[in-house]
Amino acid sequence: MTPTSVQAMAPKLPSPKIFLEWPVIRQLRSGDVFGRGPAVTSKQTRAITPRTTTADRVVQSVCPYCAVGCGQRVFVKDEKVVAIEGDPDSPISRGRLCPKGSASEQLVNSPGRQLEVLYRAPRATEWQRLELDTAIDMVADRFLESRRHTWQDIDKKGNLLRRTMGIAALGGATLDNEENYLIKKLFTAAGAIQIENQARI
Structure with a gap:
C-alpha cells in the first residue's frame, strides 16, 4: 500500500x-x-420571526376547555388572533398549557369552524342555516313559552309555589364562578327549581 x-x-x-x-x-x-x-x-x-413579536396587542384570557382555568395570552394582529400561549402571570397555570390549550388558536381560525346555527324544524329532514341572533331569539321565545305553559302559582292544598317544572339548567365545567352566579340568578328569577352544574358531580 x-x-x-x-x-x-x-x-x-x-x-x-x-x-x-x-x-x-x-x-x-x-x-x-x-x-x-x-x-x-x-x-x-x-x-425566523415569531408571530408574537409582530402582534398589535396582547389580551389576557382563560382557556375555554376544562374547569382548571389556565391563563392565556392571546396575540392579535389586524383584529385576528395569530397566536395563543400560556400566561406566566397566572397563579393557576404559571405559563403552562396542556396540548388542547396550546392548540386553542384553532378554535378561532380553523376553516372548519361553524359560524352559523344549524336548525332542523320538527319532523323536518333537512337542516336549515340560521344567523346566531335569530337562533337566540328563538330560544328566548321557547323559554318564555315553556315558562308560561308550565307555571304553577299554588299547589292543590293552596300552598304558594310560584315555580315552573318546564325549565331546567345544567351548567358545564368551563363556566366560572361569575357565570354560574348569573345563571343561578336568572333561572331562580324565572321560577326554575331544577338547576344543576357539572362542578358538583
Whole structure:
C-alpha cells in the first residue's frame, strides 16, 4: 500500500472554521454555560420571526376547555388572533398549557369552524342555516313559552309555589364562578327549581 493511498483512506478532519461553528463550541466561547442564549441557535432559527413579536396587542384570557382555568395570552394582529400561549402571570397555570390549550388558536381560525346555527324544524329532514341572533331569539321565545305553559302559582292544598317544572339548567365545567352566579340568578328569577352544574358531580 502506497503512502498516497494511506493518506486518501485517512478520515478528513473538519476545518478550524467549521469546528468553531459547532454549537457546543459557540456556547463555551460566548460564556453561555446553560445553553440558553443565541449561541445554540442556527442561522435558520435566527431568521425566523415569531408571530408574537409582530402582534398589535396582547389580551389576557382563560382557556375555554376544562374547569382548571389556565391563563392565556392571546396575540392579535389586524383584529385576528395569530397566536395563543400560556400566561406566566397566572397563579393557576404559571405559563403552562396542556396540548388542547396550546392548540386553542384553532378554535378561532380553523376553516372548519361553524359560524352559523344549524336548525332542523320538527319532523323536518333537512337542516336549515340560521344567523346566531335569530337562533337566540328563538330560544328566548321557547323559554318564555315553556315558562308560561308550565307555571304553577299554588299547589292543590293552596300552598304558594310560584315555580315552573318546564325549565331546567345544567351548567358545564368551563363556566366560572361569575357565570354560574348569573345563571343561578336568572333561572331562580324565572321560577326554575331544577338547576344543576357539572362542578358538583
